[in-house]
Amino acid sequence: MKKKNKRFDNQKLIKQSFWEQDLSNSKFLNMKxxxxxxxDSNLSNSEFINSQIKNTNLTHSNLKGxxxxxxxxMNVNLRDAVYNDKTKWPKNFNPKKYGAIKNKDFNPFSYKRKLSYKTIKSLSLKEINFYKKDIVKEKSLVKYNSIExxxxxxxxxGKGYIVLNGYYKKKLIDKAEKIIDKKLKKHKDYKKATSSFEIDKKIKSINxxxxxxxxxxxxEMIQPKIVMNAFKKLMGENFICTYYAAQCSVAGSRGQSLHLDYPYVSYNKPGDKIPIGMGSKDFLLSCGILTYLNDSNKDNYGPIVLSGSQKFRRFPNIEDVKKYKFTKIKVPKGGMLILNTLMxxxxxxxxxxxxxxxxxVAHYTPNFIKLRMNLKxxxxxxxxxxxxxNKGILKQLLS
Ligand SMILES: [Fe+2]
Incomplete structure (x- = not known):
């Protein structure tokens, strides 16, 4: 008989973590x-005698023998825990029901981790100082100005968005407005959209x-320099543009329902949580730039936002619409609203x-995200x- 690794007698263990620990050949006696x-713990060939295991996470553990x-x-989570014929379960307990898998190899993740930890520890002081210098050097390569x-x-x-005004010359914005206006007036649906007072408002949104x-x-307007450098920091050096359109809301058009685009609106539905690990607070999977092309008045301006809501990391539902106080933002002609589209x-x-x-409307994502629109x-x-x-980055944005 193998020597027992660890022994636990007559104790109460509450909210303790044994994540990745080697507890093989251990003995748990009268434990709560x-x-x-x-x-990821290795419990192989351990014994639990007269013990109670309740509300406990044993996922990916090794339960062989x-x-x-x-x-x-009671109420244990055995998802992807592995066991074999030698594992003895309590009477009438079905491990498969709790997610355990029979005869699958235990993936000793913990040992891999320990290995790399050791590698780091074995560096000499000279080497560590060398790496430290390198990190400092790397940080100093990129400098951000105050706007970035x-x-x-x-x-x-912060708020999840920022409004920048005065970046584009008036002449350029006037030209952009004129071009889009001309396109709109020529569009086959425009006549229909303005044909009657009671026309379906759906037709009044034309892209x-x-x-x-x-x-x-x-x-030029897909890559405002003032924003691109900041986006590199937020989405990686090689971020791309996956959506670029002129959105026209004809007078009387209906607004959108409250949403997020992360990375696109079609990925989520009301109430959905954004999975942990899908981007992070500082590494974003989607950002947007809305550039407003005309003067607005009290009736037709802006997007509606909930400041700071990017921190919720979930798709809003109807209850949220009732619960929170939203802001309607007035962006002046030529102004840009830059947003984390999780907001x-x-x-x-x-x-x-x-x-x-x-x-x-332009949406940008890291370059590993599936394209929403192939702008190429x-x-x-x-x-x-x-x-x-012109030394632009269009090639990168469309790659
Ligand atoms: Fe959106």
């Missing part, structure tokens, strides 16, 4: 184990996607009877060439 964690016969297991710092802090720890082929100013937002209704509202499709050759001449 409650709300504990044994994830464990004897639970005289103990009670503000964008980064607002999108992560244009072929912007990059339309005029070079849209190549709850919605396009506001256009209550005006005469003024349409045009804005450019049907792109005229000279668009990329011209951008290269």
């Amino acid at each position: 184990i409650q709300n504990c964690v044994f994830t 464990v004897n639970f016969e005289t103990s009670k297991l 710092k503000k964008i980064i802090s607002e999108l992560t720890n 244009f996607f072929d912007l990059l082929n339309t005029d070079k100013i849209f190549t 709850w937002h919605a396009g506001a209704p256009n209550y005006s009877e005469i003024n349409d509202r045009h804005l450019l 499709n049907d792109l005229k050759k000279n668009v990329l060439l011209n951008d290269k001449k």
Whole structure:
């Protein structure tokens, strides 16, 4: 008989973590184990005698040869815990019901981790100092100006958005407005959208996607320098653009329902939680820029937002709409609303009877996210060439 690794007698263990611990060949006698964690632990060939294990997480543990016969297991989580023919369970206990898997190899994750820990520890002092210097050097390579710092802090720890005004020259915005307005008036649905007072408001939202082929100013407006550097910090050096459109809300158009786009609106539905690990507070999976092309008045302005709601990390539901106080933001002509798209937002209704509202909407994601729109499709050759001449990053954004 093998020597017992550890022995636990007549104790009460509450909320204790044995994560990744080697407890093989251990003995648990008259124990009360409650709300504990044994994830990735190796319990093989251990004995639990007259013990009680309640509300406890044993996921991914090694239970091969464990004897639970005289103990009670209550509300345990055995998801992907492994066991074999030698494992003895309490009478009428079905391990599969709790997620355990028979005869699967135990994945000794903990040992892998220990190995790398050792490697780090075995570095000499000289080596450690060398790495330290390198880290300092790497940090100092990227410098952010005060606006970039503000964008980064607002999108992560702040309101979830920031409004920047005065970046574009008036002439450029006037031109963009004129081009989109012309496109809108020519659109087949525009006539219909304005044909009668009672027309379905759905028709009053009209989008244009072929912007990059339309005029070079849209190549400029997909990559405002003032924002791109901050986005590199938030989504990685090689972040991309996966959606770019002019969204026109014809006078009287309906607003959007409250949502988030993370990375796209179609990924989530009301009440959904954003999985842990899907991005983080500082590394974002989606950011957006809304550029407003016309003067707004009290009836037709802005998006609706809930400041700071990116921290909730879940898709809003109807109860949230009732519960929270939202802000309608007035972005001046040519202004940009830059947002972490985890923040709850919605396009506001256009209550005006005469003024349409045009804005450019661009979504950016890290480059490993599935494309929502392939902006390279049907792109005229000279668009990329011209951008290269102007030292733009369009090639990266569309890669
Ligand atoms: Fe959105």
